Amino acid sequence: MQEHNDSDMPIHRSVLLREVLELLSPVDGGVYFDGTFGGGGYSRALLESANCSIIACDRDDRVVAIADDFGKKYLGRFTFFHEKFSSIKSLLQDPVDGIVLDLGVSNFQLSDPTRGFSFRAAGPIDMSMGLCDETAMDVLRKYSENDLANIIYKFGEEHFSRRIAKNIKLNLKNIHNTEDLANIIRKCVGKKGKIDAATKTFQALRIFVNRELEELEKILADSIDVLKPSGKILVVSFHSLEDRIVKLFFREMCATGRFALLTKKPIIASEEELSSNSKSRSAKLRGIYML
Numbered sequence: 001m002q003e004h005n006d007s008d009m010p011i012h013r014s015v016l017l018r019e020v021l022e023l024l025s026p027v028d029g030g031v032y033f034d035g036t037f038g039g040g041g042y043s044r045a046l047l048e049s050a051n052c053s054i055i056a057c058d059r060d061d062r063v064v065a066i067a068d069d070f071g072k073k074y075l076g077r078f079t080f081f082h083e084k085f086s087s088i089k090s091l092l093q094d095p096v097d098g099i100v101l102d103l104g105v106s107n108f109q110l111s112d113p114t115r116g117f118s119f120r121a122a123g124p125i126d127m128s129m130g131l132c133d134e135t136a137m138d139v140l141r142k143y144s145e146n147d148l149a150n151i152i153y154k155f156g157e158e159h160f161s162r163r164i165a166k167n168i169k170l171n172l173k174n175i176h177n178t179e180d181l182a183n184i185i186r187k188c189v190g191k192k193g194k195i196d197a198a199t200k201t202f203q204a205l206r207i208f209v210n211r212e213l214e215e216l217e218k219i220l221a222d223s224i225d226v227l228k229p230s231g232k233i234l235v236v237s238f239h240s241l242e243d244r245i246v247k248l249f250f251r252e253m254c255a256t257g258r259f260a261l262l263t264k265k266p267i268i269a270s271e272e273e274l275s276s277n278s279k280s281r282s283a284k285l286r287g288i289y290m291l
C-alpha cells in the first residue's frame with residue numbers, strides 16, 4: 001500500500017483521482033486551488049494534464065518537503081502555503097478556475113502511530129493534522145464528562161457517547177496512549193460487526209481537535225468569492241457529516257441561480273478502485289460550477 005517519493009515520505013494513494021480530473025478538466029493557463037495538498041496526488045495530476053498553475057495548501061508541516069519538490073519540478077506553476085484552507089481568501093490574490101478539496105486525513109497521517117489517529121497502534125493521543133490549538137488528550141482532560149459525551153455524539157454519531165465519556169473520565173489516569181483509549185471505548189461499546197468499536201469516538205475526537213466541520217463551512221462560504229465565472233468547486237468527503245454540509249451548501253448555491261450542479265448524484269469509487277484502495281469505500285465526490 002505504501003510507496004515512496006523523492007522526499008522519502010510514504011505516498012498517499014489519491015481517491016477518485018480520475019473522476020476529479022475529468023470533472024475539473026484543467027485547461028492551459030488555468031489556475032486551480034488544491035486546499036488539501038497531502039501527498040500531492042491531485043496537484044500532480046492537474047499539473048501533468050495541462051499547462052496550468054496550482055496554488056496549494058495543507059495544514060500539515062510534514063508535507064512541506066513534498067511541496068518543495070513540486071516547486072522545483074513545476075517551476076513557476078506551483079505555489080504552496082502551510083496554512084489551513086479556511087484562509088483561502090487571504091491566500092489567493094486573484095480568482096481561480098477551480099477549487100478542489102479531498103477532506104480528512106491522508107494515509108501517511110493515519111499510518112504514522114506518532115500522530116495518534118489510529119486505534120490500531122499505541123501512540124500519543126494527539127490527532128492534530130497541524131495548526132491546532134489542542135490535542136485529543138487536552139480534550140479528554142479539559143472538557144467535562146457532559147461536554148465530552150456531546151462531542152462524541154455530535155461528531156461520531158456514537159449512541160454510547162454518555163457511557164464512553166463517563167468511563168474515559170473515570171479512567172483518565174490510566175489512559176496513556178491511543179491503545180489504552182481504544183480499549184476503554186471497546187469495553188463500553190462491545191463487539192459489533194467488522195468495524196472496530198473505537199472507530200466513531202476516534203473520528204469524533206479527530207474532527208473536534210481539527211475543527212474539521214468549521215473549516216469546511218468556512219471555505220465553502222468563502223470559495224464563491226474567489227471563483228472566476230464558470231469556475232468549479234469539487235469536494236471529496238469521507239463521512240456523512242461532511243457530505244451533508246457539502247450537499248446542503250451546493251443545493252443552496254444552485255437555488256441562487258448563480259451555480260449549477262456538476263454531479264446530480266455524488267460520484268463514488270469504481271469497482272476497480274474499491275478493490276485496490278479500501279479508503280475509497282466511503283468517498284463521495286460532489287461538484288458545482290458558476291454560471
Ligand SMILES: C[S@@+](CC[C@H](N)C(=O)[O-])C[C@H]1O[C@@H](n2cnc3c(N)ncnc32)[C@H](O)[C@@H]1O
Binds near residue numbers: 103106107
Ligand atoms: C486526504 S489527504 C489529501 C490527499 C491529496 N489529495 C493527494 O492526492 O495526495 C487530506 C490532506 O488535507 C489536509 N487537510 C485537512 N484539513 C485541512 C484544512 N482545513 N486545511 C488544510 N489542509 C487540510 C490534511 O493535512 C491532509 O494532508
